[in-house]
Amino acid sequence: MILTPNPANGCFGCGGANERGMQLTFEQDDASRRIRGVFRVAPQFQGGPGFVHGGIIATLLDEVMAKVSRFEKDYAVTGSLHIEYLKPVPIGEELNVEGWETGRDGRVRMRQGEIRNSSGALLARGTGKFVEVDPEKFRAKTKERAGQGS
Secondary structure, X not given: OEEOOEOOXXXXXXXXXXXXXXXXXXXXXXXXXXXXXXXXXXXXXXXXXXXXXXHHHHHHHHHHHHHHHHHOOOOEEEEEXXXXXXXXXXXXXXXXXXXXXXXXXXXXXXXXXXXXXOOOOEEEEEEEEEEEOOHHXXXXXXXXXXHOOO
């Protein structure tokens, strides 16, 4: 199943309503319970000359791990995120991003993600703890904050 950016979502990573965002599209593989994406990062997301900014690498990993919630249809937000930058990630080259769940503890979901180049070399990896929240309460808080202009 293809997970396209929601045109009503303003998220920097996956939202379709954010014209300056990345508008990432992922694939949900139900058989392997993994989320995957293939991307070429544009030059406006550069850090050092010719390489993807570290914050964008973290964004790719955070997004792919967050999307793993789709398998259980729960709603979980990032509680912690740890990134290992193993090799420089080049701008404009094909990147394969993949995320999956490694465990659960109550409302906490442990996840892992990787970024590889087209040859399969591991460039960066991340682990994260995602905390399940009540979607209705989260939406209400979001609307409340939007009304305050913050």
